[in-house]
Amino acid sequence: MSSPAVLVGRDAEIALLATAVRASAERVGRVVLLTGDPGIGKSRLAAHTLRSAADQGFATLEGTAHPLHAGLAYAPVVQAIRRYLSDLPANDSVPLLSGLADLGRLLDDPRLPPAPPLGDPELERTRMFEAVAQLIERIADRRPVVLFVDDLHWADRGTIELVHYLGRGAQDRRILVLGSYRSGEQKSPALRAFAAAVRRHDVDTEIALRPLADSAVAELVKQLVNEPVRADLLAGVTRRARGIPLFVRALMQSTTRLQGPPAVVRDVVLGQLDRLDPPARGLLNVVAVASETSPEVLAAVWPGELEGPLRDLVGHGLLTEQVTGRSVRVRVAHPLYAEVAYAELTAADRRRLHARLADAIEKLTPADTLALAPHYLEAGDAIDSNRAPDVLGTAGERALSIHAIEEAVRYFRAALAGAEPSTDINRRMELLTGLGRALQENGKLTDAASVWSEALALAQRAGLAAQHASLRYRLALLETERGNLSLAEQHSRAGAEVARPDAGDAQALALRLVYSMRSGDESRMRAAADHTAALAALDPSPTVQAAAHIGRSVQAWVSGDFRLARAESEEALAYADRAASQSPMVGATANRMLITMSTAAGDLPAASRHAQSGLDTLTEYHLPAAMASAYYSVAMVHHLAGDLTAALAAVDTGLEVARRSSGARAIARLLLCRAFLLAEQGRGGEAADCIADAEQTHPIGTAGDVPMTSIWELSRMAVALLVGRPQAIFTVVPLDEDAIVMWQRPVFATYAHLATGDFDAAAAMVAKLREHGPVGRYIDTLADRLDGLLAGATHSPDRARDLLARAAKEFAAMGMPLFASQARLEWAELTPDDPASADAVTSSLEVFQRAGAVPWVDRCRRIGRTLGLRVATTRRAGDLSNRETQVVHLVADGLSNGQIAGRLFLSERTVETHLRNVYLRLGINSRVALARWAAENL
Numbered sequence: 001m002s003s004p005a006v007l008v009g010r011d012a013e014i015a016l017l018a019t020a021v022r023a024s025a026e027r028v029g030r031v032v033l034l035t036g037d038p039g040i041g042k043s044r045l046a047a048h049t050l051r052s053a054a055d056q057g058f059a060t061l062e063g064t065a066h067p068l069h070a071g072l073a074y075a076p077v078v079q080a081i082r083r084y085l086s087d088l089p090a091n092d093s094v095p096l097l098s099g100l101a102d103l104g105r106l107l108d109d110p111r112l113p114p115a116p117p118l119g120d121p122e123l124e125r126t127r128m129f130e131a132v133a134q135l136i137e138r139i140a141d142r143r144p145v146v147l148f149v150d151d152l153h154w155a156d157r158g159t160i161e162l163v164h165y166l167g168r169g170a171q172d173r174r175i176l177v178l179g180s181y182r183s184g185e186q187k188s189p190a191l192r193a194f195a196a197a198v199r200r201h202d203v204d205t206e207i208a209l210r211p212l213a214d215s216a217v218a219e220l221v222k223q224l225v226n227e228p229v230r231a232d233l234l235a236g237v238t239r240r241a242r243g244i245p246l247f248v249r250a251l252m253q254s255t256t257r258l259q260g261p262p263a264v265v266r267d268v269v270l271g272q273l274d275r276l277d278p279p280a281r282g283l284l285n286v287v288a289v290a291s292e293t294s295p296e297v298l299a300a301v302w303p304g305e306l307e308g309p310l311r312d313l314v315g316h317g318l319l320t321e322q323v324t325g326r327s328v329r330v331r332v333a334h335p336l337y338a339e340v341a342y343a344e345l346t347a348a349d350r351r352r353l354h355a356r357l358a359d360a361i362e363k364l365t366p367a368d369t370l371a372l373a374p375h376y377l378e379a380g381d382a383i384d385s386n387r388a389p390d391v392l393g394t395a396g397e398r399a400l401s402i403h404a405i406e407e408a409v410r411y412f413r414a415a416l417a418g419a420e421p422s423t424d425i426n427r428r429m430e431l432l433t434g435l436g437r438a439l440q441e442n443g444k445l446t447d448a449a450s451v452w453s454e455a456l457a458l459a460q461r462a463g464l465a466a467q468h469a470s471l472r473y474r475l476a477l478l479e480t481e482r483g484n485l486s487l488a489e490q491h492s493r494a495g496a497e498v499a500r501p502d503a504g505d506a507q508a509l510a511l512r513l514v515y516s517m518r519s520g521d522e523s524r525m526r527a528a529a530d531h532t533a534a535l536a537a538l539d540p541s542p543t544v545q546a547a548a549h550i551g552r553s554v555q556a557w558v559s560g561d562f563r564l565a566r567a568e569s570e571e572a573l574a575y576a577d578r579a580a581s582q583s584p585m586v587g588a589t590a591n592r593m594l595i596t597m598s599t600a601a602g603d604l605p606a607a608s609r610h611a612q613s614g615l616d617t618l619t620e621y622h623l624p625a626a627m628a629s630a631y632y633s634v635a636m637v638h639h640l641a642g643d644l645t646a647a648l649a650a651v652d653t654g655l656e657v658a659r660r661s662s663g664a665r666a667i668a669r670l671l672l673c674r675a676f677l678l679a680e681q682g683r684g685g686e687a688a689d690c691i692a693d694a695e696q697t698h699p700i701g702t703a704g705d706v707p708m709t710s711i712w713e714l715s716r717m718a719v720a721l722l723v724g725r726p727q728a729i730f731t732v733v734p735l736d737e738d739a740i741v742m743w744q745r746p747v748f749a750t751y752a753h754l755a756t757g758d759f760d761a762a763a764a765m766v767a768k769l770r771e772h773g774p775v776g777r778y779i780d781t782l783a784d785r786l787d788g789l790l791a792g793a794t795h796s797p798d799r800a801r802d803l804l805a806r807a808a809k810e811f812a813a814m815g816m817p818l819f820a821s822q823a824r825l826e827w828a829e830l831t832p833d834d835p836a837s838a839d840a841v842t843s844s845l846e847v848f849q850r851a852g853a854v855p856w857v858d859r860c861r862r863i864g865r866t867l868g869l870r871v872a873t874t875r876r877a878g879d880l881s882n883r884e885t886q887v888v889h890l891v892a893d894g895l896s897n898g899q900i901a902g903r904l905f906l907s908e909r910t911v912e913t914h915l916r917n918v919y920l921r922l923g924i925n926s927r928v929a930l931a932r933w934a935a936e937n938l
Contacts (some may be wrong), residue, residue, distance in 0.1 A: 001485045002043045004509045007044065007045065007048050008039075008212070008216045008219040008220045008223065008271060008717070009212040009215075009216025009219070009220070010045055010048075010216075011043065011633065013045055013207055013209065014045070014048065014205055016032075016051075016736070017032065017048075017049045017052075017178075017207070018049075018052065019143075020055065020176055021049065021052065021053050021058070021146070021176060022897050023621055024058075024145075024146070024170075024174055024176035025056065025058070025144045025174060025177060027172055027173060027174055027176075028172075028178060029170030029171055029172065029173045029174065029175040029176060029177075029251055030167075030171070030177070030201075030205060031167035031170060031177045031178075031179070031198050031201070031204050031205055032176065032177070032178050032206070032207065032807045032880065033152075033178075033179050033180065033181065033194075033195060033198050033205065033206045033207070033209070034046060034177075034178070034179070034180040034181075034209060034273075035180065035182070035183045035195075035206060035208050035209070035379065036182070036183055036208060036209035036210070037182065037209075037269070037317070037334075037604060038182055038244075038246070038268045038272065039213075039245065039247055039265075039268055040209045040210075040211070040244055040245065040246075041245040041246070042209060043151075043180065043210060044161050044244060044245070045148055046150065046178060046180060048147050049146070049148075049178065050062065050148060051922040052283075053146045053176070054340050056144075056424060057143050057144065058143060058144045058145060058146050058176075059084065059140075059142070059143050059144070059145045059146070060081040060084075060138050060145075060146050061081065061083070061084045061136075061139075061146070061147045061148070062080055062148045062150070063076035063078070063079040063080030063083075063148070063149050064076055064079065064080075064148070064149070064150040065083075065149065065150065065151040065152060065153075065154040065155035065156075066151070066154055067883070069305075069923070072156065072158050073158040073159070074106055074145070074156070074158050074159050074162060075155075075156070075159065075545060076149045076155055076159050077106070077132065077149065077159055077162055078106060078107060078150065079161070080147060080148075081106075081107060081132070081135065082107065082109075083107070084139075085097075085111075090111075092761060093111060095110070095138075096135060096138050097111050097112055097135070097146065100134060100135060101113045101114070101116070101131075101907075102115050102124075102128050102129045102130070102131035103115075103117050103128070103132065103611060104132040105124055105125075105127070105128040105131075105134060106128050106131070107302070113693040115128075117521055125158075129162055129165045132166065133165065133166055134886060136169075136175060136837050137164060137169075137173060137175070140173055140174040140175050143174075144174035144175070144176070145168065145174060145175045145176070146178055147163075147175070147176070147177050147178065148177045148178040149163050149178075149179045149180075150179075150180050150196075150377065151180060151181065151182075152179050152180065152181040152191055152799045153182045153188070153190075153191065155191075155892075157188060157190045160188060160190040160191050161190055161194075161196055162534045163177060163179055163194070164193075164194045166188075167198070167701075178288035181195070183208065183317070184852050187653070189442035191741045201486045206853070209878075210243070211242055211243020211244060212243040212244075212245060213242075213243070214238050214249075217234075217237065217238045217241065217243060217248055218234055218238070218245075218380045219526050220245060220248050220249075221234055221237060221248065221252060222254075224248075224249060225252065227735050227937050231656060236251075236934070237251045237480070239335065240335050240336055241336070242334050242335055242336070242848050244334070244336075245270070246265075247265055247336055250262040250265045251265075252262045256719060261336055261339050261340050261343065261446045261526040261612045264897040265336050265340070266340050266343075268336050269336060269340040269341075270336055270340060270344075271318050271818070272318070273318075273337070273340070273341060274315075276312075276316075276318075277312075279305075279308070279309040280309045280312050280313055282309075283298070283302060283309040283310060283326060284304070284313055284318060284332065284341055285315060285341055285342075285344075285345060285349075286298065286301055286302060286353060286357075287313075287330055287331065287332055288337075288339075288341035288342045289342060289345070289350060289353040289354060289357065290353075290357050290611050291338070291374065292329050292330070292331040292332065292359070292370070293329065293330055293331075294328060294329060294330065294364075294878045295310070295328055295330060296325065296364055296534035297357065297360045297361060298310070298330065299359070299806070300360035300363070300364065301353075301356050301357055301360050303868040308773055310330070317333055318332065318333055318337065318926075319331065319333060320332075326547040333518025335654070336343065338661075350378065351378065351380050351381075352382060354374075354375040354378045354379040354382070354383070355375070355379040355382035355383045356371055357375045358375035358376055358379055358383055359383075361375070365631050369391055369394045369395050369398065370395060370398055371394055372391050372395075373391055373394075373395030373411060374387045376392055376414075376629065377410065377414055378394060388414070388415070388418045389415045389416075389418045389419045389431075390415075390790075392412075392414045392415035392418070393411070393412065393413045393415040393427075393430070393431050393434070394439065395407075395923075396408045396409075396411035396412040396415060396431070396434050396435070397434055398732075399411055400434060400437060400438055400441075400539040400550065404762065405438055405441045405442045406442065408438035409435065409442060410495065412431055412434050412927070413435065413439055415429075415431050415434070417612060419431070421724075425458060427465075428456050429458055429460065429467055431453070431457035432451050432454055432458075433452070433455055433470075433471070436448045436449075436451040436455065436474065437474075437888075439451060445482050447821070448478055449475065449478055449479070449482075452471050452475050452478070453475070454725075455467075455471055456468065456472070456475070457841060459471060459864035465498055465801050468495070468498050469495045470493025470495075471493050471499050471519055472491045472498065473491075473492070473585075475488075475491040476488045476489070476491035476495065477490040477585075477626070479491060482664065482665075489862060497531075511704055522639070525558055526554075526555060526558065527552050528551065528554070528692065529552065529554050529555045530551070531551075532544075532550070532551035533551055533552065534545050535547050541574045541575070542578040543576070543586055545575045545576075545591065546572045546573075546576040546586045546587070548572075548587055549557050549569070549571040549572035549575060549590075550568070550569065550572045550586070550589055550590055550593065551561065551923075552564075552568040553566075553568035553569040553572060553593055554564045556568055562597065562600060562776060564591075564599065565597060566594065566597040567579030569590050569593045569594045569597060569633055570590075570594065571588040571592060572586070572593075573587060573590040573594065576590055577594075583602055585626065587614075587731075588614045588630065590624060591610045591611070591613050592610075592614055592629075592630075594606070594607075594610040595607045595610045595611050595614070595636075595637065595699075598610060598774075599637075599640060599778055600776030600777075600778050600779060601776035601777055601778065602776055602778045602781070602810070602813075603814075604637070604640055604641060604814055604815040604816060605815065606639045608641070611630070611634045611636075611637045612634065614633060615631065615634055615733055615771065616632075617623040617626070619896060625664075627654070627657045628654045628655070628657050628666035628667075628669075628670060629654075629666060629669070630654075631650050631651065631653055631654025631657065631670070632650075632654055632669060634650040634654075634669055635647040635648070635651045635654070635674075635677070636693065638650060639677065639680070639818075640816055640819075641815060641816065641817075641818075642816060642817040642818030642847065642850075642851050644677055644680055644681055644818075644849075644851050644852045644853065645852055646677075647677050648674065648677050649834035651670050651673050651674045651677065652674070654666075654670045655667060655670045655671070658670060664697050664698040665698050665708065666695040667697050667698070668694040668695075668700065668708070669694075669698075669700035669707070669711055670689065670707055671691070671693050671694035671697065672700075672708075672712050672714075672715045673684055673691070673693045673711055673715075674687075674690050674713045675687040675688070675690035675691045675694070675715040675718070675719065676711070676714055676715045676718050678929050679715070679718035679721075679722045680691060680718065680720050680853055680855075681852050681853060681854055682722065682853070682854030682855045682858075683720055683721045683854075683916065687715065687718065688719055688911070689718050689720070691708050691712075691715050691716065691719065691809075691864040692711070693714075700712045714748070717748035717749065717752070720752070721748055721751055721752065722855060730838060746765055746768075746769055746782060746786060747782070747785070748764070749765055749784065750762050750786045750789060750790070752764045753765065753791065754789060758795060759790065759794055762786070762789075762790050762793070763790060765786065766783055766786050766787045766790055769782060769783035769786065770783050777810065777814065778814065780810075781806075781807050781811055781814070782807075784804075784806055784807040784810070785801045785803070785804060785811075785819075785822075785823050786824075787803050787805075788800045788801075788802075788803030788804035788807060788826070788830075789824070790825070791803060791824060792804075792826075792830040797830060797831060800827070800830050800831075801827060801831050801834070802825055803829035804823050804824075804830070805823075805824075807820075807823040808821075808823035808824040808827065808848040811823060815846050817851075818847060818848075818851050818853065821844035821847040821848060821856070821896060822856065823844070824840045824843070825841065825856070825859065825860060825863065827840060827846040828840040828844075828863060828867075829863050830917070832863075832866060832867055837867060838864075838867055838869055841860055841863055841864045841867060842869070843871060844856075844860055844920075845857065845860040845864070847859075848860060868937060883914060884914050884917060885909060885919050887900055887915060887918065888918060888930060888933075888934050889934065890928060891915070891930055891931055891934065892930075892931045892934035892935060894931075896912045897915070897926030915930075918930065
């Protein structure tokens with residue numbers, strides 16, 4: 001038998017079997033039966049046990065029953081013994097067989113003398129059983145034995161009774177009898193009696209294998225492909241396989257599109273279904289077509305007696321009943337069983353059953369649109385189509401609300417295809433808008449743009465201002481995701497201009513403000529704010545008032561009145577919260593502005609609160625690009641708080657969201673953010689790869705996209721400084737407000753100027769920050785830090801000490817421990833004779849290690865050595881995951897990365913990632929040091 005090196009999700013079962021093996025080695029023999037559904041992994045678990053037993057010196061005898069063996073008495077036992085004897089040298093096998101003439105009644109072997117006839121079949125059978133038992137005992141006298149018979153549900157009665165006999169004789173001997181059978185298939189009275197006797201003996205002697213947990217399915221999939229798996233592919237495999245390992249393997253090996261059931265799955269399922277009588281099979285087909293239904297609907301559709309076939313199918317585990325309150329729902333127990341049953345029907349049979357089910361549901365529960373829709377969708381011309389568009393359109397909205405995106409697309413398309421030309425224009429626009437939303441969430445942005453453009457033309461012809469503004473707003477956001485910024489701004493401007501007080505659509509107004517801020521053009525920002533204020537004077541609705549306060553906030557920010565800007569943003573958020581369901585993007589815009597302003601004021605808790613609030617709002621709205629931007633904001637706040645691990649996690653989640661929608665700009669921006677964070681962790685190569693990926697994904701230098709340019713320059717600066725080439729930052733990057741407040745661009749630029757000896761440029765950078773002092777406490781503190789570095793470089797140690805000490809204290813008070821420790825360490829580096837420098841180094845080291853800031857950890861150690869300190873590193877095995885511990889063990893054994901990858905069924909790149917994380921956690925920087933640490937700690 002073959003099996004992967006690592007079994008996933010079976011730790012408890014492996015432990016029970018390992019206990020049984022150890023007990024048998026100590027003359028506490030027993031019988032253990034493995035049971036479970038087809039494909040659950042009984043044979044693989046047994047193979048794992050046999051290999052483990054063989055490694056411990058056991059003799060292993062294996063036999064497998066087969067459907068064709070039903071008429072061949074004792075075939076699996078014959079197979080097991082013959083295989084074992086054939087592998088033995090003649091001088092070993094002869095003593096084993098000596099005196100066992102009755103064994104010849106089972107085996108045709110020239111080493112056995114002819115068995116004498118006894119004239120009594122029962123006596124001959126008993127003596128043959130005893131001869132087999134003696135053979136097993138003789139083998140066990142030499143070394144412990146595991147006898148395994150697989151698929152006992154297919155074995156003949158004689159095999160089962162012989163295995164049962166051997167099991168009863170295993171007590172007090174070095175013998176483990178192991179068998180497996182499918183649950184629900186103990187049709188043989190002998191197998192039922194055997195299983196019942198085993199269960200009575202010990203609770204641990206029958207092991208029922210359950211479906212794998214979703215986490216174990218994910219681990220198995222990773223083991224099979226040795227590379228990251230798309231989230232949608234993993235979700236599809238998990239849903240369809242329902243924890244059956246064989247089905248997981250088959251689905252992964254057959255196709256990544258997850259269309260029809262693989263052949264091996266079809267064979268397994270049909271093997272189960274073909275044993276059903278015609279009424280039971282027919283009823284299962286109806287339930288497979290229904291997907292899930294009630295007994296009342298089944299009774300209306302099923303022409304014959306229902307109770308008997310339903311009871312049989314539930315009893316065999318092929319159907320399940322779910323009771324919720326007073327209602328009962330019936331479904332096929334496993335989704336792939338339903339798929340196979342459905343696929344075996346002809347197209348005409350399927351349509352007929354869908355039509356009958358739709359008719360029954362219409363009579364019993366006509367308001368149950370979700371139950372009706374699949375049948376209207378699939379019944380074709382077998383059903384009256386007059387009601388279909390309403391049912392399918394409503395189902396599309398419901399599917400969209402629960403993120404069943406592909407279903408929503410199918411329902412909306414079918415509703416539009418079935419709608420009459422005379423359909424009300426508002427209803428047609430609702431269907432087109434819904435289809436566009438579904439296509440956008442499905443990542444089909446070109447198709448969504450086409451659908452919304454069709455709806456926009458309808459709105460323009462009919463003079464529907466509110467729908468016109470709303471569609472312009474959607475198209476603007478969509479074009480932003482596609483990177484068409486000029487077209488996006490055209491849509492946002494047109495939407496804002498067509499918005500009227502009676503329409504109350506502030507989405508387009510807010511979006512125009514966002515684009516004006518993104519451009520960095522002061523005149524455009526003022527014009528957008530003035531337009532919004534003019535509409536707000538005529539419309540008291542919360543959405544328009546919220547947009548107006550955002551406009552006033554922008555004007556205050558441009559004018560340098562940062563306190564007023566923050567107050568206006570808070571007013572905007574208060575209005576937006578009153579109409580969140582109508583204008584979520586307005587609230588998200590206010591939250592985003594408040595993140596910047598709260599940070600500038602040194603109020604990191606408020607910045608964190610607004611970042612999470614903005615994310616929560618957009619999660620409800622299901623707009624991938626905006627959600628990705630919100631994750632970017634969350635990551636920035638985590639970075640400011642000194643938690644690089646949480647920041648990277650937020651970026652990675654945002655990337656998953658952005659990639660689902662093919663939003664190139666959002667993906668590129670998050671990749672650049674990831675590059676910066678990786679550089680902060682000392683992972684320069686990965687950071688450079690992220691920058692290259694971002695530049696390939698989206699044109700970074702897009703005119704009028706200041707935020708994108710800002711994060712691009714920041715990432716390049718971070719990598720340049722990390723690899724020791726500060727001269728690569730050869731000019732001061734223009735400092736827009738967003739960059740000053742949220743990131744470390746001024747810090748990096750000043751480092752570069754100081755490293756290259758350009759003190760005038762460094763002084764100009766500090767002066768630039770001082771100009772922004774009214775922004776708040778954070779910018780003031782940042783200016784103090786850089787001014788302190790400049791003072792140290794220009795031989796003003798007292799001024800440097802005072803400024804850096806003040807900056808460290810202020811950063812700490814604002815909840816920014818990473819920045820505080822950086823300033824503290826810089827102070828210690830400039831004032832090595834100060835008695836407090838040693839404490840500054842050791843306290844800073846702890847913060848950098850916790851944050852994972854490897855370059856700063858290394859800098860701490862260098863400075864510590866110059867101060868004569870022995871800098872200790874906390875290295876605990878408990879800091880490592882199970883997989884990282886496995887990798888460390890194999891490094892200590894002298895294996896290369898490639899060999900470790902092969903041993904653990906990983907990619908070599910994954911092994912490298914694990915080692916980087918290990919080095920970071922343990923504070924170790926070489927393979928030799930890691931091997932030494934493993935010898936001392938593992």
